[in-house]
Amino acid sequence: MSNQPTWEEIVNLREILKETNVQYWLNENFFSFSWWFLLITMILFWVIWWVIVDKSKIMEILLYGLFVTIIAILLDVIGVSFLLWGYPNMLTPLIPPIFAIDVGHLPVLYMTIYQYFPTWKSFLAAMIIAASVFAFVFEPFTVWLKIYELNNWKYIYSFPIYILIGVFLKWLLIKVKCLESYSSSQ
Template identity: 90%
Template sequence: MSNQPTWEEIVNLREILKETNVQYWLNENLFTFPWWFLLITMILFWVIWWIIVDKSKLMEILLYGIMATVIVILLDVIGVSLMLWGYPNMLTPLIPPIFAIDVGHLPVLYMALYQYFPSWKSFLAAMIIAAFVFAFIFEPFTVWLGIYELNNWKYIYSFPIYILIGVFLKWLLIKVKCLESYSSSQ
């Protein structure tokens, strides 16, 4: 007899985990200060972004933001799945684990940097400063609020990742724009 779990056992455990997660969220998260903080700041980020975004470049900036969102969600799901970090307080008990930050704070920050720092030199400087603020100020602040916890992760690991996401996406979007420009001139 094997000690290997069957798919049915895994599904049953996932069902128990889902129910436990929802009950925890309803009893420990919903309408608490961290929950309100996440909700209000996510909405504020998007409202401020809508006010300041260059609407003549809306499609380009949104594409950058959507790509940032996809990468951030993917990395977050991987990190949570590998137990590198977790979120004791969330807006919803659903995936992505920290919806407000993955779909609100980070994409808006990336889009603002992309819009306001068009040259590589200014973008890199702004990206380094933003990554520093996010890794060494915002992440510890969310730990203090009980929103985020580090399991097998350190703030220093986040710092280069924030930079790489922004730089990769700027490079990719420049390539896409060149391809589009080349294709339309044919």
């Protein structure tokens, strides 16, 4: 007899976890102050963004935001799966664990920085300031609201990641635009 779990045992545990998570969400999250905060701020961020976005560059800016969303979801799934952090209060009991931030707050803020700081120098300065606010103000605030909890993570770890996401994606988009320009000139 082996102590190794079988796939069937893992599926059974996942089923129990799913049911427990949904019950917890229904009893502790749904319509709570934190739930309303996440919902309203996510909607407000998108409405404000729609008003201020440069619609002549909307495809490029949205592509940047989509990349931010994909990376945010991926990093959140990894972080939650490895118990680096967790989300006691969520908008939905689904993956990604913090839907409002991954598809609302972060992409909108990153897209705004991308739009308003086009040069590398201004962009880097804005990303450093934004990363500082995200890591040392916004994250502690969400901990205080009991939306976010640190398990095996520290705020300082988030700081360079926020910067790297913005810088890497700006670089990637520049490369994509160059490829597009090169291809259309052929």
